[in-house]
Amino acid sequence: MNIEQLLLAVLTYGCLYSVMTVSLNLQYARGGMINFGTVAYFAAGAYAYAIFTQEPPSGLDQYAFGFNSPWWVGFIAAGVAAFLFAIVTGWPTLRLRGEYLALTTFAFAEVLHSIFLNERRIGNGSVGLSNVNRPDFSWIGMSDNYGFAGAAILLLMFTAFLCHRILASPYGRAIDAVRDDETAAEAVGKDIKRLRFEIFVISAVPVGFAGALYAMITTLVSPGLFTAEVTFFVWIALILGGEHTIKGAIFGTLALILFEEVVRSFNFETVRSAEIAASVEHIMTGIIFIMILRWQPFDRFTKKEAVQ
Amino acid sequence: MTDDILVVNKLTKQFGGLKAVGGQGGLSFNVKRGALVGLIGPNGAGKSTTFNLISGVLEPSSGSVALNGKDLSNIKSSEIASHGLGRTFQTPRAFTSLSVLENVMVGAGSTGERLTSVFSGSWRTDEADIKSKAIEVLQQVGLDDRIGDIVANLSGGELRMLEVARQLIRDPEILLLDEPTAGVDPSLQGKLSSILVDLHNEGRTLIVVEHNLHFLLSIADVVIVLQNGELLAEGTPNEIKNDQRVISAYLGDEYAA
Ligand SMILES: Nc1ncnc2c1ncn2[C@@H]1O[C@H](COP(=O)(O)OP(=O)(O)OP(=O)(O)O)[C@@H](O)[C@H]1O
Numbered sequence: 001m002n003i004e005q006l007l008l009a010v011l012t013y014g015c016l017y018s019v020m021t022v023s024l025n026l027q028y029a030r031g032g033m034i035n036f037g038t039v040a041y042f043a044a045g046a047y048a049y050a051i052f053t054q055e056p057p058s059g060l061d062q063y064a065f066g067f068n069s070p071w072w073v074g075f076i077a078a079g080v081a082a083f084l085f086a087i088v089t090g091w092p093t094l095r096l097r098g099e100y101l102a103l104t105t106f107a108f109a110e111v112l113h114s115i116f117l118n119e120r121r122i123g124n125g126s127v128g129l130s131n132v133n134r135p136d137f138s139w140i141g142m143s144d145n146y147g148f149a150g151a152a153i154l155l156l157m158f159t160a161f162l163c164h165r166i167l168a169s170p171y172g173r174a175i176d177a178v179r180d181d182e183t184a185a186e187a188v189g190k191d192i193k194r195l196r197f198e199i200f201v202i203s204a205v206p207v208g209f210a211g212a213l214y215a216m217i218t219t220l221v222s223p224g225l226f227t228a229e230v231t232f233f234v235w236i237a238l239i240l241g242g243e244h245t246i247k248g249a250i251f252g253t254l255a256l257i258l259f260e261e262v263v264r265s266f267n268f269e270t271v272r273s274a275e276i277a278a279s280v281e282h283i284m285t286g287i288i289f290i291m292i293l294r295w296q297p298f299d300r301f302t303k304k305e306a307v308q
Numbered sequence: 309m310t311d312d313i314l315v316v317n318k319l320t321k322q323f324g325g326l327k328a329v330g331g332q333g334g335l336s337f338n339v340k341r342g343a344l345v346g347l348i349g350p351n352g353a354g355k356s357t358t359f360n361l362i363s364g365v366l367e368p369s370s371g372s373v374a375l376n377g378k379d380l381s382n383i384k385s386s387e388i389a390s391h392g393l394g395r396t397f398q399t400p401r402a403f404t405s406l407s408v409l410e411n412v413m414v415g416a417g418s419t420g421e422r423l424t425s426v427f428s429g430s431w432r433t434d435e436a437d438i439k440s441k442a443i444e445v446l447q448q449v450g451l452d453d454r455i456g457d458i459v460a461n462l463s464g465g466e467l468r469m470l471e472v473a474r475q476l477i478r479d480p481e482i483l484l485l486d487e488p489t490a491g492v493d494p495s496l497q498g499k500l501s502s503i504l505v506d507l508h509n510e511g512r513t514l515i516v517v518e519h520n521l522h523f524l525l526s527i528a529d530v531v532i533v534l535q536n537g538e539l540l541a542e543g544t545p546n547e548i549k550n551d552q553r554v555i556s557a558y559l560g561d562e563y564a565a
Pocket residue numbers: 323326328349350351352353354355356357358398
């Protein structure tokens with residue numbers, strides 16, 4: 001892999017995953033909600049895109065739906081799918097706090113994963129949907145690689161703008177208040193259920209868009225691509241970025257993607273050494289996660305209060 | 309409409325086996341619009357619990373509370389707050405990630421707390437008003453020199469005043485204060501007392517829980533005494549000071565006139 005390809009990959013995937021980290025930043029660092037099911041909204045977007053843009057089933061196809069829509073219809077459908085899935089999962093669970101919410105969202109994501117895996121009519125089961133349609137970038141004179149990098153940057157800019165707009169307003173102030181002290185926030189008239197629900201749902205939408213973009217890039221959606229590993233990756237990136245800011249979330253993600261892509265770009269003489277490198281990458285990711293958790297545990301908000 | 313702003317009717321609250329409020333027949337009392345009511349009683353008498361029941365932080369085990377004739381059963385505490393009831397907590401609560409100024413500004417309900425106006429940006433016009441109002445109430449409670457500070461730098465007494473400020477900006481019709489002078493130095497206590505008298509003169513209703521009776525009995529026009537969750541006595545400060553049951557249950561001899 002040459003440097004240009006490497007940088008392009010870091011930029012594309014870095015921005016794509018940053019969309020998720022920035023959304024998670026809104027949910028967790030500001031909204032105080034621990035969502036361990038991020039991958040589900042990503043997968044919902046990717047599948048929605050694939051299903052909307054693919055040909056209707058014919059011959060031996062096992063999937064039941066295909067609408068042959070243009071890419072932008074599929075893209076919008078991806079956002080809507082994530083939005084709807086967030087409503088379905090958020091409504092019954094948002095009363096839960098902390099680790100309970102984390103477990104429930106994780107369970108919802110596992111359920112969705114298992115549906116994709118076992119229900120052939122939606123996405124061909126474990127095989128997934130291949131040859132996902134891509135938009136054509138040639139009309140703006142761009143190669144696909146540059147086109148997708150540009151699209152990822154645009155999507156990230158949109159997400160960051162959305163989050164910034166929300167957080168820099170009285171709405172953001174109210175969310176901070178709810179996270180800091182729900183009882184006191186209610187005593188000044190904040191409807192904590194509404195605020196939490198809205199944040200949960202709205203931050204799922206960009207994740208759905210990211211899923212669509214991911215499907216375009218890989219041209220494949222299959223259950224194997226949407227495992228809890230994606231969720232953990234985004235969490236590690238968010239915690240790595242520290243400082244509950246949009247910028248921090250983006251830098252954390254870019255750093256982590258760079259690390260992974262560099263490890264992957266080494267040329268290995270033997271299959272054996274490639275295998276070792278792959279395990280080392282996993283171990284390193286785990287160690288980073290442990291180190292980060294050790295020094296910045298989840299309860300750092302309550303810690304702040306203790307400084308009295 | 310009657311001139312009772314608050315009607316507490318046969319209220320009880322049970323924690324496990326302990327009846328914190330209500331005793332035998334439940335706790336009942338009325339508060340007249342515009343009154344400055346002192347709520348006193350020994351530690352554990354159920355004063356803070358009564359506040360929590362009125363403001364919807366806790367659900368009563370039985371009985372009801374009505375504000376301006378409206379039954380508050382099954383109404384969320386945030387909604388009760390929006391109906392014009394403000395309160396502070398015995399242990400001051402602050403939003404630690406917000407600045408002192410923001411802690412007060414967040415008290416004012418802004419149109420910018422609706423997603424639609426977040427994106428239209430229409431909240432910006434109100435924001436300047438909210439800010440100047442916040443500075444005004446911070447001046448009122450003597451915190452104007454701490455405006456840009458972070459909350460972690462405030463002392464216990466200052467946190468208490470911050471909470472009062474956060475309620476003042478809401479312009480509550482009725483304000484419940486739980487031990488507002490605890491940990492507050494004498495000069496600020498004087499300030500607080502004049503704030504309460506001002507609010508009282510504006511026609512607002514106040515219920516103040518206090519162990520500092522020099523402070524409370526000088527400003528209250530009605531005093532309610534609780535003991536073991538039950539109403540022990542109700543009357544003017546002078547009647548209460550001379551009530552033999554109140555003296556033996558709570559006051560001691562010091563206040564007898
Ligand atoms: N959340 C709770 N769970 C269990 N018991 C409680 C709870 N809140 C209060 N209590 C109990 O209810 C009783 C009344 O408490 P409350 O805080 O209302 O008293 P108080 O009159 O405000 O006393 P103080 O003057 O010490 O503030 C006490 O016995 C207390 O232990």
